[in-house]
Amino acid sequence: MNLEIARRDPSPRPAPSWTVKGDRRVLGEDLVISELLGLVSTRRDVWLVVLALLTTVLGTLVFATGSDRMGNVDEQTVPLLFAIQLSQVLVHVLVIRMVCASWHGPGRWIGLVAQPARRRTLYAQAAVLGLIVLTVTIVQLGVYFPFARAHALAMGEPFLLAGHFWGLLAIQLIGTLMLVAASAAIALLAVNVRGALALYLCSVPVLLFARQAIGSLIGWFDPFQPAAALAGTGPGAFTAIVSVLLWAGLVTYGVRRVLTRDIDS
Amino acid sequence: MLSTWGLTKEYAGQTVIDGVSFELVPGTVTALLGPVGAGKSTLLRMICGLTTPTEGTAQIGGRAFAEWPNPAQVAGVLLDAVPAHPGRTGLMELTIAAWRSGLPRRRAVEAAERVGLADVLREPMTEYSLGRRVRLGLARAMLANPPALILDNPLRGLEPDAIGAVRAVLRGHAQRGGTVLMTAGTLTEVDKTADRVLVLDGGRILADGALSYLTASERCLVRAADMAKLGKVLLGAEIVVRPGVDGHLSAHASVDRVSEVAYRAGLPLVGLRNEQMGIDDLVLRLTAGARR
Numbered sequence: 294m295n296l297e298i299a300r301r302d303p304s305p306r307p308a309p310s311w312t313v314k315g316d317r318r319v320l321g322e323d324l325v326i327s328e329l330l331g332l333v334s335t336r337r338d339v340w341l342v343v344l345a346l347l348t349t350v351l352g353t354l355v356f357a358t359g360s361d362r363m364g365n366v367d368e369q370t371v372p373l374l375f376a377i378q379l380s381q382v383l384v385h386v387l388v389i390r391m392v393c394a395s396w397h398g399p400g401r402w403i404g405l406v407a408q409p410a411r412r413r414t415l416y417a418q419a420a421v422l423g424l425i426v427l428t429v430t431i432v433q434l435g436v437y438f439p440f441a442r443a444h445a446l447a448m449g450e451p452f453l454l455a456g457h458f459w460g461l462l463a464i465q466l467i468g469t470l471m472l473v474a475a476s477a478a479i480a481l482l483a484v485n486v487r488g489a490l491a492l493y494l495c496s497v498p499v500l501l502f503a504r505q506a507i508g509s510l511i512g513w514f515d516p517f518q519p520a521a522a523l524a525g526t527g528p529g530a531f532t533a534i535v536s537v538l539l540w541a542g543l544v545t546y547g548v549r550r551v552l553t554r555d556i557d558s
Numbered sequence: 559m560l561s562t563w564g565l566t567k568e569y570a571g572q573t574v575i576d577g578v579s580f581e582l583v584p585g586t587v588t589a590l591l592g593p594v595g596a597g598k599s600t601l602l603r604m605i606c607g608l609t610t611p612t613e614g615t616a617q618i619g620g621r622a623f624a625e626w627p628n629p630a631q632v633a634g635v636l637l638d639a640v641p642a643h644p645g646r647t648g649l650m651e652l653t654i655a656a657w658r659s660g661l662p663r664r665r666a667v668e669a670a671e672r673v674g675l676a677d678v679l680r681e682p683m684t685e686y687s688l689g690r691r692v693r694l695g696l697a698r699a700m701l702a703n704p705p706a707l708i709l710d711n712p713l714r715g716l717e718p719d720a721i722g723a724v725r726a727v728l729r730g731h732a733q734r735g736g737t738v739l740m741t742a743g744t745l746t747e748v749d750k751t752a753d754r755v756l757v758l759d760g761g762r763i764l765a766d767g768a769l770s771y772l773t774a775s776e777r778c779l780v781r782a783a784d785m786a787k788l789g790k791v792l793l794g795a796e797i798v799v800r801p802g803v804d805g806h807l808s809a810h811a812s813v814d815r816v817s818e819v820a821y822r823a824g825l826p827l828v829g830l831r832n833e834q835m836g837i838d839d840l841v842l843r844l845t846a847g848a849r850r
Contacts, residue, residue, distance in 0.1 A: 311705050312619060314631035319660035327657035334654060335682075399640060402608055403698070406635040407658040409607045409624035414584030556608035 324408065324417035330422070332391055345383035346432065352380020357439075357440035359460060363450045370524050373437050375495050377468040378501050378517050384429055385476040385497065389489045390478035392418060396551045397489075411552050422477060426469050434465050441487065460523075473495065475540050481547025502508035514528030516540050559584050559737040560633075560706055564614035565604055567597075567761075574600055576761040577614065582754075584705065587728050587738040589752035589769075591745070593841055597761040598741040599637070602710050602719025605739075606635050618706055630659035633706040640691070648686070648694050649679040655698045669697040673727055689720025694726055713717040715746040725751045737827040745773060745834070757844055764844035773834040778813045779806040781829035782820065792816065808833055817832060 333339050356376035362368045393416060395404055408414050409425035442452040454461060475497055500515040512528045513519045518536035521527030560582040567575040575597045582588050590598045603609040605616040607624030615622065619632045626632050643651070652666035670676045674691040683691065692712055699707055707728070713721050728738050728751060742748045748755055748769055755772055757765040765772050779802045782788040792799050792809055797819065802808035806829060809816050813830055820827050835843065 311631050311702075314702070315619065315626045315628050317631075317660070319658065320626040322658050323660050326653050330650070330654050330657060331643075334643060334650045337645055394643070400643065402606075402635075402637050403601075403655070404658060405608055406606050406623075406637075407630050407655060409629060410627075418809070457722065555610055556603065 319408065319413075321413070321417065321420070324413060325420045328391065328395075328417050328421045329424075331394065332387065341383065341387060347472075348383050349380045349429060349432055350375055350436050353436040354440055356380070356550050357437045358444045360444070361448075363441075363445040363448050364555065366453045367525065369445060369452070369454050370457075370461065370464070371526065372441065373433075373465070374468070374517075374521060374524055374526065376433060376437060377465060377520065378381060378472070379498070380433070381429060381469065381472060382498060384425060385472060385493060388422060388425065388473055388476040389480040389493055390486055391421065392477050393486035393489050394484065396481065397483065397485050402556055405556060415548060415552070422473055426466065426473050429469050430462070430465050433469075434462065464520050464523050467523060468517055471516040471519055471540065474544055478540055478543040478547050481551055482543065492537070512536065513539060560605070560616075560618050560708075560739060562601075562605065562614065562616040565601065565611050565616055567600055567604060567609065568612045574761050575604065575611075577615055578758070578761070578763055580707075580756055580763065580766065582737050582739060584737050585732055586753045587729050587732045587740065588752055588754045588756060589748040590739065590741040590758055591748055591840075592743070592758035593612050594743065595617060596758045598758055599710050600761075602635075602637065602708055602739070602741060605708060606633075606637070628702075629661060630655075630661075630702045630704060632704050633708055633720040634696075634701070634704045635708045636692070636695040636699045636712060637710045638695075644684040645682055647680050647682055647696075648675060648690075651683065651694065652679075652698055652701065655701055661701055665701050666697075669701045670694075673697045674723060687717075687720070689723070692716060692720065692724055693727075696724065700727075700731070705735070705737055706737045706781075707739070709738065711741050711743065711747075713740075713751070714743060718784050721747075731754050745769070745840075757780070757840060759841050759844070764841065767834075770834075773840055775835050775839075776812075777808050777810050777833040778816055779803065779829065779831055779833045780809050780816050780820070780827060781806045782825055782827050784825065787823075788820070788827075791819060791825055794823075795819040802833065 325470070333342055344358040353376040356372040360368065360372045395401060395418065404414060405411065441454065445452045474494055479493045479496070480489045483492055497516060501517065513535045515536055517532040518527050522530055522533035527533060561580070563579050565575055565578040566573065578601060590601065592598050600609060604611050605618070605623060607622060609778055623629050648670060649666060652669060653663055656663055656665050667676065667679065670679050672711060673696050675690060675693050675697060678686070678690065683694070686694065696712065699709070712724055716724065728740070732738055732753070740752070752769060755767065755769045756763050757772065780788065785807065788807060792807065797816065798810040799807045813832060817827070817830060844848070
């Protein structure tokens with residue numbers, strides 16, 4: 294009887310355990326942690342992270358206390374704009390190294406065979422970039438506010454930014470986000486980390502000075518333009534929109550490129 | 559376990575992989591053998607989903623590698639033993655790989671123990687010899703203990719003791735029912751490691767079989783205490799000879815025939831074996847065969 298039942302309705306063979314495990318997606322958090330670990334995986338990496346934080350803090354400190362005019366809101370805001378653009382350079386170097394290592398480095402195949410769904414790796418990297426933007430925003434505003442206030446008061450001026458916290462937060466967030474996005478776009482489009490760093494150094498910091506010297510046309514290419522426009526110091530909303538569209542387009546193109554490209558060697 | 563059907567890759571109109579089909583069964587080590595530029599690495603990259611085929615498909619465990627949500631559980635891959643981040647310790651490299659595959663961190667140490675690297679796991683990879691780097695790559699590939707291993711040149715440039723260690727790992731994996739696909743550029747890398755050899759050249763599989771079968775030649779290597787007399791005896795029996803390796807004569811006859819001729823002449827032999835072909839000779843013969 295039992296034999297007959299078995300013949301008529303054989304139980305399906307249990308799947309080998311590897312097929313079950315192979316069907317389970319790796320958690321997004323695990324991918325984010327692997328990317329974060331990659332940022333501090335060597336002594337040199339750790340030093341770079343520490344230096345990036347230090348330069349951000351020190352740069353912000355210098356700009357917060359270095360201005361000789363703190364008489365109105367604009368004069369108290371402009372040092373923060375310079376601090377965002379100039380003291381985050383090493384943070385952008387970190388971003389470029391992380392993105393390049395995943396997509397252009399000699400060991401890029403290691404991550405891609407572990408996680409062939411390239412989109413998921415991009416999401417994990419986007420999450421890390423988001424964490425970087427938030428951290429830098431908190432650190433930079435956390436340093437700027439008390440030191441700019443002390444500096445203004447020392448100059449005998451009232452600290453006017455206390456009532457504009459949310460506006461400053463928006464400027465800081467948008468400025469940092471755009472600069473990080475520009476670094477990521479350059480890293481996605483470059484062929485290797487050295488090329489990306491050269492391209493970044495020849496573009497983003499240079500654009501700051503070029504914008505000061507030449508003006509609105511350069512502003513289209515300047516990723517900091519939206520934050521400057523929000524602060525009321527840029528050439529205007531149209532230039533800011535062009536800048537956002539341009540860099541969003543470059544990020545999109547870079548993403549499409551790494552999603553579809555063959556990894557040949 | 560691992561199959562390809564008509565895999566083809568063209569770059570700028572040039573075919574580098576041309577309709578490659580094969581099927582690998584569990585419990586075997588299979589070597590893709592071929593000269594530099596034969597297309598071995600490209601083929602592995604296509605199997606792993608890194609390079610998109612122009613035509614054809616490859617499957618591991620019943621589906622394309624990239625279609626597995628967590629492919630590290632299905633196939634471990636080692637494509638290049640050069641460390642991407644030389645300053646990292648072996649432990650950090652394996653820990654990152656474990657996170658990426660959703661595995662507990664203890665797997666890093668376990669995998670390193672399996673390939674005999676536990677003692678040096680906290681040293682930076684810059685201090686690793688090539689043999690250690692390959693073993694670290696194997697440990698990374700075997701983190702999830704997958705049934706299939708796909709390895710590009712795992713024995714290239716290794717010292718003999720490192721070759722022995724890696725070979726033992728691969729044979730052990732096959733004995734436990736695993737499937738290994740590896741590439742090799744020389745016959746000595748494949749000898750004693752692979753059960754089956756696929757000879758690839760110009761992007762096409764020229765031969766498929768056991769190594770001893772593929773490389774058997776119609777010649778044998780013979781050595782005697784009196785080499786001058788041996789030469790005369792063989793020539794007298796109308797066997798064509800030429801200088802062979804390691805002081806042997808290479809005789810164009812079977813082992814049985816040469817043994818019989820020497821015995822009749824009362825000439826004691828100190829060495830007699832079939833002459834195996836080198837990879838170049840093998841490819842040359844196969845290419846010539848294909849042209850005919």
